[in-house]
Amino acid sequence: MKVPLLDLQAQYETIKDEIHSAVAEVLESQRFILGNQVASLEKEIARFCNVPFAVGVASGTDALLLSLKALGVGSGDAVVTVPFTFFATAGAISNLGARPIFVDIEPQGYEMDPEKLDYFLTRECSIRSNDKKLTQNASGSVVKAILPVHLFGQCANMDDISGIAGRYDIPVIEDACQALGAVYKGKAAGSIGNSGCFSFFPSKNLGGAGDGGMILTSSEDLANTVRLLRVHGERDRYYHSIVGFNSRLDEIQAAVLRAKLPYLAQWSEARRSNAEDYTRNLIAAGLSDFVTPPAILPDRSHIFHQYVIRCEKRDALQDYLKEKGIDTKVYYPVSLHEQDCFRSLGYHTNDFPISHAASKETLALPIYPELTTEQKQHVVDSIASFYGRA
Ligand SMILES: *Cc1c(COP(=O)(O)O)cnc(C)c1O
Numbered sequence: 001m002k003v004p005l006l007d008l009q010a011q012y013e014t015i016k017d018e019i020h021s022a023v024a025e026v027l028e029s030q031r032f033i034l035g036n037q038v039a040s041l042e043k044e045i046a047r048f049c050n051v052p053f054a055v056g057v058a059s060g061t062d063a064l065l066l067s068l069k070a071l072g073v074g075s076g077d078a079v080v081t082v083p084f085t086f087f088a089t090a091g092a093i094s095n096l097g098a099r100p101i102f103v104d105i106e107p108q109g110y111e112m113d114p115e116k117l118d119y120f121l122t123r124e125c126s127i128r129s130n131d132k133k134l135t136q137n138a139s140g141s142v143v144k145a146i147l148p149v150h151l152f153g154q155c156a157n158m159d160d161i162s163g164i165a166g167r168y169d170i171p172v173i174e175d176a177c178q179a180l181g182a183v184y185k186g187k188a189a190g191s192i193g194n195s196g197c198f199s200f201f202p203s204k205n206l207g208g209a210g211d212g213g214m215i216l217t218s219s220e221d222l223a224n225t226v227r228l229l230r231v232h233g234e235r236d237r238y239y240h241s242i243v244g245f246n247s248r249l250d251e252i253q254a255a256v257l258r259a260k261l262p263y264l265a266q267w268s269e270a271r272r273s274n275a276e277d278y279t280r281n282l283i284a285a286g287l288s289d290f291v292t293p294p295a296i297l298p299d300r301s302h303i304f305h306q307y308v309i310r311c312e313k314r315d316a317l318q319d320y321l322k323e324k325g326i327d328t329k330v331y332y333p334v335s336l337h338e339q340d341c342f343r344s345l346g347y348h349t350n351d352f353p354i355s356h357a358a359s360k361e362t363l364a365l366p367i368y369p370e371l372t373t374e375q376k377q378h379v380v381d382s383i384a385s386f387y388g389r390a
Contacts, residue, residue: 001325001374001375001378002325003325003326003327003366003371003375003378003379004327004366005125005327005328005329005364005366005368006203006261006366006368007370007371008203008207008261010368010370011109011123011267011368011369011370012300014114014370015259015260015263019209019256019257019259020256022255022256022259023209023252023255023256024341025255026251026252026255027252029251030294031062031249031251032251032252033163033248033250033251034139034231034251035139035251035253037166037251037252037254037255038056038161038248038249038250038251038254038256039377040258041056041249041254041257041258041261042054042055042056042214044217044258044261045180045198045214045216045261046265048180048181048188048259048261049060049180049188049190049196049216050081050130050187050188050191051191051196051216051217051218051340051358052188052217052218052220052223053216053217053218053220053222053262054106054215054216054217054223054301055215055218055223055226055227055230056108056212056213056214056230056248056249056254057178057212057213057214057215057226057247057248057249058211058212058213058246058247058248058249059199059201059211059212059213059247060086060088060175060177060197060198060199060200060201060204060213060229061091061092061118061199061202061213062126062213062230062245062247063086063177063197063198063199063213063214063215064089064092064093064147064197065095065096065177065245065247066226066229066230066244066245066247067094067173067194067195067197067215067222067226068092068093068096068098068144068145068173069096069229070195070222070225070226070229071145071171071173071194071195071222072098072144073095073098073144073145073198074095074097074098075096075097075098075314076098076099076142077096077097077098077099077141077143077144078098078099078100078101078135078136078139078141078142078143078144078148078238079093079098079100079101079144079145079147080101080102080103080117080120080121080143080145080146080147081093081100081101081102081103081112081146081147081148081149081175082102082103082104082111082112082149082151082355083102083104083335083336083337083338083347083352083355084105084110084151084332084335084336084352084354084355084358084359085149085151085175085332085336086177086178087332087339088177089147089175089336090336092265092343093111093147094341098141098144099136099139099141099345100336100342100345101120101136101141101143102336102337102347102351102352102355103116103117103119103120103352103354104116104353104354104355104357105151105343105352105353105354105358106354108158108295108297109154109156109295109297110151110152110154110158110278110308110358111149111150111151111154111155111156112148112156112157112161112287112355113149113304114157114160114161114164117146117161117164121134121143121164121167121168121170122130122347124136124138125137125143126136132217133228134168134170136286136303138296143168143170144170144171144175145170145171145172145173145390146161146164146170146171146172147172147173147174147175148161148167148172148173148174148175148193149177149178150174150175150176150178150182150189151178152178152294152302152304152305152306152308152331152364153178153179153182153205153271153302153303153304153305153306154179154183154294154296154297154300154302154303155179155182155183155184155189155192155331156174157297158172158174158184158185158192158193159185162193164229171193171194171195172192172193172194173193173194173195173196173197174189174190174192174193174196174197174292176189176198177197177198177199177201177204177213177215178199178204178205178305178306179303179305180204180205180264180303181206181264181268181303182199182208182267182300182301182302182303183203183300183301184298184300189280190215190216191218193261193381194217194219194222195215195216195217195219195222195226195231196215196216196217197213197214197215197216197217198213198215199212200212200213200214200215200249200253200257201214204305205264205267205268205271205303205305206257206260206261207260208256208257208266209252209253209256210250210252210253211250211253212249212250212253212254212257213248213249218380225235225242226240228244229242229244229245229247230244230246230247230248231246232244232245232246234256234274241300250358260366266369268303268304270303270369270370270371271303271304271305271307271367271368271369272302272303272304273377274307274368274369274371275294275302275304275307275360275367276366277295277373277376278307278365278367278376278379279293281376281377281380282309282380282383285336285380285381285383285389286384286385286389287383287384287387290311290312290387290389291309291310291311291312291383291387292309292310292311292361293309294307294308296307304367305368306331306364307365307366307367308331308362308363308364308365309362309363309365310358310361310363311362311363311383312361312387314330314360314361314362314363316386317383317386318330318363319376320382320386321379321382321383321386324378324382325378326365326366326378326379326382327366328364328365328366329363330333330359330362330363330364331362331364332359333359335352335355335356335358335359337349337351337352337355338356339360366379
């Protein structure tokens with residue numbers, strides 16, 4: 001039996017006609033950039049997440065980049081984020097000439113640990129006397145933003161993070177690229193901070209037919225600024241008030257995403273139900289000594305962009321599952337503080353032990369909505385046989 005990590009084909013088969021007519025509509029209109037499809041998708045995502053403003057951009061990476069830029073992050077500034085995330089989180093910070101500063105994740109949930117954030121801002125930063133800005137003692141960089149990541153489809157502890165950020169009046173940008181539809185205390189992921197960033201990369205829970213992204217915000221000013229930034233800062237044709245980027249969501253992408261959005265809630269529900277089955281069956285198979293299923297943290301609903309276990313002998317398990325026809329993936333094998341490109345930041349492996357351990361012990365199992373009962377059973381049976389429990 002084959003169990004791919006993700007089966008986009010299976011999903012496509014169920015909505016093929018709708019996708020084709022959505023794309024055909026755009027082709028017939030011959031309007032490809034910033035037309036009705038993008039405007040409508042922006043409204044629909046804004047409503048889905050219950051925020052007033054949404055701005056379509058070219059990718060999740062650009063959603064981060066434009067949000068950071070709009071909040072004034074630039075050369076020599078610092079942004080606090082986590083080292084256990086997809087590269088783009090820190091890449092966007094670096095590409096603006098700013099310094100990513102890492103704080104470790106919570107041992108249970110893989111998201112920013114508010115205590116570590118608090119420790120960093122309180123102990124390793126000071127208020128600069130001339131302009132009262134919070135600066136990192138070691139680098140002298142002004143801390144301009146905090147960028148928590150809702151990794152794998154579960155929100156970070158936003159109450160604590162927002163509370164700490166608020167004490168220092170530092171904006172919070174949510175990297176919600178993996179969390180469209182996740183909820184924290186009744187609020188949608190991406191609707192809680194100053195801005196929320198989404199990705200429509202094909203493998204995300206709501207994936208387009210290529211790259212795409214969106215910025216959510218409750219601030220009209222911020223929405224206006226990112227709208228300018230995505231079109232080279234052009235207010236009227238060929239009159240540029242600021243220097244921006246070319247970062248639009250395409251009409252064709254928006255049309256595909258609009259066709260898929262009505263299904264997102266049911267797809268998330270199917271992922272959640274798959275996760276429940278895995279967790280129940282892993283425990284029933286007596287694997288608790290070898291495998292720790294993902295924790296669902298209080299006040300949150302998890303949309304299981306990934307179902308990530310912690311396990312003994314991770315790499316050997318992955319190889320064994322491959323032999324059994326099961327694809328799995330390591331998200332992420334190298335914590336960002338250990339990446340070559342960030343060597344100049346001066347971090348050491350042991351600086352973030354929770355992130356480092358996660359990079360060595362975690363494994364993502366197939367969790368896509370169309371997974372069958374037999375496939376799920378095959379995954380659990382194979383894990384059980386690897387650990388001699390079959
Ligand atoms: C996918 C992802 C991004 C980047 O999104 P792209 O659309 O691929 O640019 C950023 N952060 C996280 C956590 C992601 O998972």
